Amino acid sequence: MEQLKTNISQTLSNHKTMLLRTFIFACFFSLSLSSLAQNRPRKVVYVIADGIPADVIERLELPNFKKIISAGSYSRMHVGGDKASYNETPTISAVGYNSLLTGTWVNKHNVPDNDIKAPNYNYQHIFRLFKNQYPDKKTAIFSSWTDNRTKLLGDGLPETGNFKPDFVADGFELDTVRFKHDKKADYMHFIDEEVVKRAANTIHDQAPDLSWVYLEYTDDMGHRYGDSPEFYKAVEMLDKQMGQIWDAINYRQQRFKEDWLIVITTDHGRDEKTGRGHGGQSDRQRSTWMVSNYKNLNTHAQYFDLSIVDIMPSIADYLNIKLPKSVEQEIDGTSFIGPVSISALKANYVQNHLDITWKALEKKGKVKIWLATTNAFKTGGKDDYHLLGEVDVNQQHYLADLNNYPSPYYKLVVEAPDNTLNKWISVK
Template structure:
């Protein structure tokens, strides 16, 4: 009989989703984003079209990303979440925590995502949640907030053991709204990439990293017009993007069309968690 005594143990699956709000896809080619590039080179980076009928606003786009269903199901059509159907279509962190008892972690500074404000929270009951509010709605205050969010996530990712995490960075979007898509906006994108690098380094610093299989997904919700702002139907507003690296993806292999609703489905797939057909997800794992 064959000797399997030396067969390596399967690595424990882990997923990290980093949401960077409002980053224009067309500007990524112009800016130094080495950490995003490293994710893309290990897997892929692809444009994502905001689904027809979905407003190019943060609320409905992040809700689709987190739940795996579109606005017709999750019920979020704007940045006020009143009237949502999140109990029927919960976010992936809450579903994993409630149904499977998985360890999940969510952090960020935009209130409707995290707490009961403006009809929120989108992330209803993850295993661990850290809400860090900006001191004001200015680019500087949001940059400070993202710095605190990143530091918190670094600590949790390095020292704890969440199986699925979501980290939200909002300074790029706030800069676009306040100052347009000029030099300050571009600098905000570069700083977001630096923070992405710190999160990746925190994952790699884990004592158990060699025994883990990490899938990293980096995604934006929508773009901006040149003058700043979104909510319309221009190509710049409707074109988002997503980068992913993980054990299921070979560098440079095409994955076909990727949609926002596919993110939650991929989180479940990366964790080896079969999707219950009663969840009626609109998304599917990348490349399937």
């Protein structure tokens, strides 16, 4: 009997040792996989498909969009800034492109129309910020409109730090021999096809780290036909084009162990009555959307209204771009990737005080309230911010005494552990 007890005890001891070894191995293996996943190269491509309101995307059968959404997410967005405020922004094409590029509204980036006469390059675009931190990594633009590169990105300009994209495919609208301009504007579809082919091939073979694809045909059909079979057909053609880019991304992810973020969006909606116009502040003209393979949208994206300026800081987070503090203080968007502390900042001037409120998305940590009475950043200078106070995030309000800071104008920055929000206040 004693020998039996000894054998059982030894067997249990051996079993425990085996379980412990198995557990340690599993932990080590899991950590190794995690480490490998963290070391996988990260790449981003974003697509602007011009002039498609959210309701059109939602009513059509778009199989390739659905593939991407099934891997990630779909969200409604808006353009146009805040209605009837200092940052109200025209719902016009180039205006939307630059809001995405810089993460700011028109009061900052200064592109109010498609003429693009005087962009304020002090509000740096995502490509420039990326190259400044990672000079050896590659950028690309594939576009049917040369101004996107020459004016918005400021290709080779001293004002943009002589930024130059590494891969370029644009200017096809100038080739009237290969793309003969016809009355129905079908040539723009063929240009978009060329743009997509170049983009897909470059992603497949060269894998730029940050790419912009711009496609115009949908907007042309919207202007020409409004809400119509012609317009819907153009959107369905777009879906097929996105299939080409999605296939190239999947090839890279599977063959080269890269992690890719794709964001597909639009620059404005269309008018409610005909679907031909845009530029105003009606709900449908402001109504946009985002299709992405990113699945785990944060609490800001889940519970608050996303906008086009949220895309730039999200790309920055995904690519681990460390934004300079002066840039971070000016960005109007909030990342939909990773933790976020606060949202929905409001500020109301009341008798030499500023009544400041926000929504706490995390219940721990502090917020710092900063105030400047200058706007030197706009002209390339540095603003002098004063720390007014520091309170718990979950307090969700702060009453700032402005008696020591008399000014007709204020810049407010609320800095939380995971993100920063800002407002401009004009005292009338």
